Amino acid sequence: MRNCIFCQIVNGHVPAYKVYEDENFLGFLDKRPLNPGNVLLIPKKHYRWVYDLSNFGEYWEIAKKLALAIQKVINSRSINFLTLGYEVTHAHIRIIPRFDDDGHIDGIRLSAWKNIPPKKMEEIAEKIRKAI
Ligand SMILES: [Zn+2]
Numbered sequence: 001m002r003n004c005i006f007c008q009i010v011n012g013h014v015p016a017y018k019v020y021e022d023e024n025f026l027g028f029l030d031k032r033p034l035n036p037g038n039v040l041l042i043p044k045k046h047y048r049w050v051y052d053l054s055n056f057g058e059y060w061e062i063a064k065k066l067a068l069a070i071q072k073v074i075n076s077r078s079i080n081f082l083t084l085g086y087e088v089t090h091a092h093i094r095i096i097p098r099f100d101d102d103g104h105i106d107g108i109r110l111s112a113w114k115n116i117p118p119k120k121m122e123e124i125a126e127k128i129r130k131a132i
Pocket of ligand 1: 001004005006007008045046047089090
């Protein structure tokens, strides 16, 4: 879809710190990470909502695979999955590592994103890629 930032990442017009790719799905680091290792998992085809996918089960299985890899390399306390779907109108699962005292208190505060330098982002992406 034109003017969709995630479609532009899928077709290579916008760069991203990719961590996972197969025929149907793409995982990359959120440019506004809610914590280090925050990955967005999207279908390559443009769907409005996560529940519009016919391969919904496969989608979540991959989200789990990424979560376990992230947890291993980021050493987080736990992993949260978030599927609001308002900021970008292309279905996405946010996979968010959680830590004690990470500024999100009892939920996820979308405004509490972390500024991580590009070099560190690339380092994190590489570690996750190797752990999958
Ligand atoms: Zn899209």
